[in-house]
Amino acid sequence: MKFIVSSSALLKQLQSINGVVTSNPVVPILENFLFEIENGKLTITASDLETSMITELPVEARESGRIAAPARILLDTLKNLPDQPVTFTLDEETYGIEIASANGRYKLAGENATDFPRVPVVKGSAPVEIPSSSLLRAITKTIFAVSTDELRPAMTGILVQLADNQATFVATDGHRLLRYRRQDVAAGQTANLIIPRKAFNLLKGALPSEATPVRMEFNQSNAFFSFNQMRLVCRLIDERYPDYENVIPVANPNKLIIDRGQLLNSVKRIAIYSNKTTHQVRLRLAGSEITISAEDLDFSNEANEKLPCQYDGEDMEIGFNARFLIEMLSNIDSEEITLELSTPNRAGLLMPTLAEDNESILMLVMPVMLNNYV
Numbered sequence: 001m002k003f004i005v006s007s008s009a010l011l012k013q014l015q016s017i018n019g020v021v022t023s024n025p026v027v028p029i030l031e032n033f034l035f036e037i038e039n040g041k042l043t044i045t046a047s048d049l050e051t052s053m054i055t056e057l058p059v060e061a062r063e064s065g066r067i068a069a070p071a072r073i074l075l076d077t078l079k080n081l082p083d084q085p086v087t088f089t090l091d092e093e094t095y096g097i098e099i100a101s102a103n104g105r106y107k108l109a110g111e112n113a114t115d116f117p118r119v120p121v122v123k124g125s126a127p128v129e130i131p132s133s134s135l136l137r138a139i140t141k142t143i144f145a146v147s148t149d150e151l152r153p154a155m156t157g158i159l160v161q162l163a164d165n166q167a168t169f170v171a172t173d174g175h176r177l178l179r180y181r182r183q184d185v186a187a188g189q190t191a192n193l194i195i196p197r198k199a200f201n202l203l204k205g206a207l208p209s210e211a212t213p214v215r216m217e218f219n220q221s222n223a224f225f226s227f228n229q230m231r232l233v234c235r236l237i238d239e240r241y242p243d244y245e246n247v248i249p250v251a252n253p254n255k256l257i258i259d260r261g262q263l264l265n266s267v268k269r270i271a272i273y274s275n276k277t278t279h280q281v282r283l284r285l286a287g288s289e290i291t292i293s294a295e296d297l298d299f300s301n302e303a304n305e306k307l308p309c310q311y312d313g314e315d316m317e318i319g320f321n322a323r324f325l326i327e328m329l330s331n332i333d334s335e336e337i338t339l340e341l342s343t344p345n346r347a348g349l350l351m352p353t354l355a356e357d358n359e360s361i362l363m364l365v366m367p368v369m370l371n372n373y374v
Helices: 007-020 071-079 132-145 197-206 260-271 322-330
Strands: 002-006 032-038 041-047 051-058 065-070 085-091 096-101 104-109 128-131 157-162 167-172 176-182 191-196 213-218 222-227 230-235 254-259 280-286 289-296 301-308 310-312 316-321 336-341 348-352 359-365
Touching (some): 002 007, 007 041, 007 051, 007 071, 007 085, 007 197, 032 071, 051 197, 065 071, 065 104, 071 104, 128 132, 132 157, 132 176, 132 197, 157 197, 176 322, 191 197, 191 230, 197 230, 260 280, 260 322, 260 336, 280 322, 316 322, 322 359
Antiparallel strands (some): 002 085, 032 041, 041 051, 051 230, 085 096, 096 104, 128 213, 157 167, 157 191, 176 359, 213 222, 254 310, 254 336, 280 289, 280 316, 289 301, 336 348, 348 359
16 A cells, blocks of 8 residues: 655644654554555544544545554654655555655554554534634643642643633642633533643644634543644543632732833842742832842852832732742733732732733732741
8 A cells, every 4th residue: 555745744744743652652552653544635643542633634545544653763754854755655464664755765664553542532512612822822821830740630730611601721739820711712511621731732732823713522531622634632630620719819908010021030030049949039018119039048149129019008028939930920921910919828819910802810829938937
């Protein structure tokens, strides 16, 4: 069985799904791409049992067939070929694969396609349509706060809450919490899904920059995303997500409004002088001025800066992990941010002062205990 395809077109499709392939999979066959040819169309599947990505592209082929092709050697070969038509000859009895280019031939050993795990079919819910730009923004704004602690599996994914007229994306690692809400997604149904971090990371890399509708379906165990010629199926995390709404403090009488860029750059500089274990920086709020300071007593390092701000509330001093503050401030787009606080030992709420259309972002960050509060 033969097919002819553009080397660069094939490489582009393989690279878009290659993130699924793991170097030491549970089942050796998963080191391969599954190639399926039917009616002049090549369908390529990559899977790690939890997540599968499928893409397709047109090829010149007279026959149909299936084979599993080794991912790494195939990608490395195509990366080093100039753009040209290449001919694949597949032997479905010996599982041999031969690639013929304008100036060479390359032989590699494939595997039996029947050993490749079957991709789950998702049926059971009405599809939800999300603009690709909205989904990409939701993933970008939340994924950095997802926990890597495998002992708390629910927090290793992003909670997606669908309601009639909005979609909410939540991520937390216990130290900070991100709630991103969109009002331009009409799900027409209510559901709570925990999508694994890997699936959303893969989706983030594959989503097109131009406006494209993304179709999302789900059942009890899997979620299914499709757009253009790409499909992603992932197993949902079957755990109960923490009741995050109860963690968000309601009464926050102390309110700070400050230039985001100035605060971000100041925290970056001050963090250089912070303790390398705690990364602690102090914010001292008084009047129309904020003092940001840090010290590392082990090395006698210390630094402080003063910035102008609008502050309405009682004078207070609060400590935060500088790395968390930097990541959160870097993920806000607005020129000014609002920080709402109650007491030095309760969580602070960070948000853009002016929200974009159809979205709301709320970032919660836990304080670190300052020495004078112990």
